[in-house]
Amino acid sequence: MKVEHILRTKESRVVAVRTSATVAEAVKLMKAENISALIVKDVCRTEGNTLAGVLSERDVVHALLERGGSLLSMPVSQLMTRQPVTCTPSDSVQQALQLMDKHHIRHLPVLEDGHLVGVVSARDFTRLHLQELEGTVASVAEPPPATTSYTH
Template sequence: MITVDDILREKRHSRIITVRMNETVATAALIMKRENISSVVVKDVCRTEGNTVVGVFSERDVTRALVDFGANAVAMPVASFIKRTLTSCALSDSIGTVLRLMNEHEVRHLPVLAEHGLVGVISATDLIRHYLHEEEADVPSGHAAAGAGVVLSALR
């Protein structure tokens, strides 16, 4: 069984990018652009000196903020746009568990917590990359593209 821990070990980016809840949408968007990532983990500002994970702010949240509030959104705090209930996973969770969580909560990024501390972030893209890597390892050369087509059609 492949676990979240296995996927995190494969990831290229080992840094976990976080912002505080009071950071603006503009600041979070600039950080995501600069780091070439699609989400940031949001941490609490006052409780436990900013070490509590309270949510994930993603490109999708930027879009929703701009559609709902126009140009005013860029000055609003990211806390205004994150889901109020944190959905996370553990290092020992299977890929199937992660996919079910993402589907059930309609999210594409999950913070990975161990002993209540943030140890990583897993995304739908990470799962796709893992699957494609496994397909390339299992399929004779030249047939990997066919496997990719199967994955993409399954995601539609």
């Protein structure tokens, strides 16, 4: 199965924040959207919307320990993960999971020809696995078709 399958089965909206937004604004957006990471975009007149990085709850928590509450007024650009690990829609689900495991991340931007087309997350893979299990459980749980034999 390919990453593109997951993208087709989930909401296509990607929640993003600009590099100039404050960390406080980004955290409020994550809370409002009930998500744990944001795509950070840089809007340039010559290049359009480009992926600049990713900001995760983990980034915020680690910075909070190091810098204290003052980090909330910092621009996202100072805290985000630059050049995040990415995948393509044609990558297999296994390849995407291996990347996430290797880099200890839970969100993976999906790029096609350098353009952001979506994000897959650990939650998406959990949902996919549950669907597979439910399909397996449903087929195993169903009783075999009844066969009736008549003898006279």
